[in-house]
Amino acid sequence: MQKFQLLLIIFLFSILVNAQVSSKYDISFENAIHHEASIQVTFTDLKSDEVEFRMSRSSPGRYAIHEFAKNVYNVKVTDGKGNLLKITRPNPYAWYVSGHDGTIKVSYTLFANHGDGTYAQIDETHAHLNMPATFMYVPELSENEMEITFNVREDLNWKVATQLKHLEDNTYYAKNLQYFMDSPTEITNYRTRSFQVDNQIVKLILHDDAATNEDLDTYFDHIKKVVLQQKAIYGELPVFDYGEYTFLACYMPNATGDGMEHRNSTYLVSTRSLAKGGINQNIGTASHEFFHCWNVERIRPKSLEPFNFEEANMSGELWFAEGFTSYYDDLTLCRAGIISQPNYITGLTGAFNYVWNSPGRDFFNPIEMSYQAPFVDAAKSVDETNRENTFISYYSYGSMLGLALDLSLREKGLSLDDYMKLVWQTYGKTKTFYTIANLNETLNAYAGKDFGNHFFNNYIYKSGMPDFKRLFETVGVNLSNDNSKVDLGVYVRHGKLMNNPRINSSAYNAGLQKGDKLIKVGATEINEDIDLNELLTSYKVNDTVDIVFERFGETKTSTITLQVDTSYTISLMESDKKPLDKNLKTNRENWLQAKE
Incomplete structure (x- = not known):
């Protein structure tokens, strides 16, 4: 009797569990050579008389519209008994059916050949799947559980790598639509490395046919250093779902460069093999994306919750969510010893000039x-x-603002590290979505109301430039510019203006525009052998120069008054003859050295 009751309980529990799974997907790749996948999905527990199923128009980690429906065709729908249902199209992104029996079965073909952090790519090297670009869904079932079975190409030795929960064989589980859409999947003959951190597993999945195992080991050693240095900032790793975090690295010639963060994984995509410079050139993306497992995935802007798969997602916090993350990606590599301190310092120059001269x-x-x-x-x-x-x-x-805030806090004996840790403890760990005002309040609580309000009122709510010259000096770094150099204020290639001239620059004030082709500057005729930058060194600031240029096939003339080059140089204070002051050296080491 007891045995019968136990079996009955197990049977009823099984029915209950299965009833909670309302979306069951099955995907196969027989025609991978032509970039096609065949997808079948069964939607159950439908309550609406007219059911909408659709493709997403946006993807987690991206903020623009992406019309994924354009690559879907051969759509067919039946009810649970196999009766064909009529489809209507209310808009380009959705399909409607009625007359169902609480269940609909949808089949369709997907074309996919763009392997990056947003789209999908299917060929005989892999199935590279970002879920919004791949799978239809029923909005009314978005809170219900989901299952997916990947029918892998065994003839190609494919294996599945994903943050989805593994059930059995090649079947996986997601608790709802948000989690499912946030779970990229790489199916290929990959190699893997892993290590344990505080009873959690961090894994690297590598799809890179040209890389040797030695390349893989070296790269994974870099990743371990990144993970540990970023953990030191926050004092702990997040609690990853199912105890794992996965780097999905696809470094293949058919890929498209990108990086995309997700809750417990990231897609790292590049055409650069680890065997061809990728060990050092790809690690910056890995550093950026792993920092996101705190900042943006768990330290989450209120404006991005819940993520809307039907519209663009706008957030005023990206200077913090993306920008401060960008500040920490190279800083982490410096602290980890992957890039040197001098290279890190000089490497700030490009972003600095781009931001503050714009x-x-x-x-x-x-x-x-x-x-x-x-x-x-x-x-x-x-x-x-x-x-x-x-x-x-x-x-x-945001990266430059993070730099300014960090150096400003360090003047007070504080640091951006500890501010980020406080934001993590206040919002990330408590699963509380934040606003810009919350970030301001947290900075006030950490560094004082006057300091916090000054930073936000001048540099966030307004567009002021912090006193970087003074801030850099506190860590033994020079910020300088050469007031004797001139600048056109536009990028010129083979004499042709390649972009719109910068407002109030030499070229802008002379009336030049994108597409113009310089024929003559002063007495010098412009051709492919002429180095325009070298030519400009023969002029001084405020010199007036006659120019001849071509626009729309017509020859024109104008006069340029050459303005000062406003770009900056960032360099270390010390030299062979003059060592760095001890206090400044200590300040720099506190900023750039490895964290315990």
């Missing part, structure tokens, strides 16, 4: 720059824009 600060503050993400984050348009003059990447802008 006219974009006259139009948008860091919050408003973050609002631009739906227009620039892998978004495509055919019309011209003036972003050279109006936009600064929130990655770079």
Whole structure:
């Protein structure tokens, strides 16, 4: 009797569990050579008379619209008994059916040949799957559980790598749509390395046919150093679902460069093999994406919750979520000894000049720059824009703000490390979504109200430039510019202006525009053998120079008044003849040395 009751309980529990799974996917890759996948999905527990199923228009970690439905075709729908149902199309992204019996079975073909952090790619090297680009879903079932079975190509020795929960064989589980869509999957003949940190596993999955096992070991050693240095900032790793974090690295010639963060994994994608420079060139992306497992995945802006798969996702916090993460990616590599301190310092120069010399600060503050993400984050348009003059990447802008805040805090005996740790403890660990005002309040609590409000009022709510010359000096770094050099304010290649001239620059004030081709500058004819930068060194600031150029096939003339080159140089104070002051050296070491 007891045995019968036990079996009955197990049977009823099994029915209950199965009833909770309302979306069951099955994907196969017989026609991988032509970049196609065959997908079948059964949706159950449907309550609406007319059911909508659709493709996503956005993808976690991206902020722009991506029309994934364009690669779906051969769509067929039946009810649970196999009766064919009529499909209607209310818009380009969705399909409607009615007359079902609480269940619909959908089959379709997906074309996929763009292997990056957002799209999907299927060929005989791998099935590279970002879920929004691959799978239809029913919005009314978004809170229900999901299962997926990957029918791998055994003839190609494929294996599945994903953050989804493994059930059995090649079947995996997600608790709801948000988790499912956030779980990229690499199916290929990969190699793997792993190590344990505080009873959790950090894994590297590598799809890189050219890399040797020695390359893999060296790269994984870099990843271990990154993980431990970033853990030292926050004092702990996040609690990863199912106790694992996975780097999904696809370094193949058919891939498209990218990196994309997810809750317990990241896609690292590049055409650079570890065997061809990728060990050092790819590690920066790995550093950036792992930092996201705190900052943006768990330290989560309220504006991105819940993530909307049907629209663009706009957030005013990207200067912090993406930008401060960008500050820490190379800083981590420096602390880990992967790049040297001198190279780290000089490496700041490009982003520094890009941000602080941009006219974009006259139009948008860091919050408003973050609002631009739906227009620039892998978004495509055919019309011209003036972003050279109006936009600064929130990655770079936020990175420079992170640098400024870190050095400013260190003047007070504090650090950005400890501020980030406090933000983690206040919002990330407590699963509380934050606002910009919350970040301001937390800085006030950490560094004092006057300090916190000054930083936010001048550099976040406004577009002011911090006193970097003084801040750099506190860590033994020189910030300088050469007031004798001139600059056109536009990128010129083989005499042709390749972008819109910077507002109020020499070229801008002379009326030059993108597409113009310089024929003559002063007495010098411009051809492919002429180094324009070298030519400009023969002129002084405020010199007036006649120019001849071609526009739309017509020869024109103008006069340029050459303006000062406003770019900066960042360098170490010490030299062979003059060692660095002991206090400044200590300050720099506290900033750049490895953390315990």
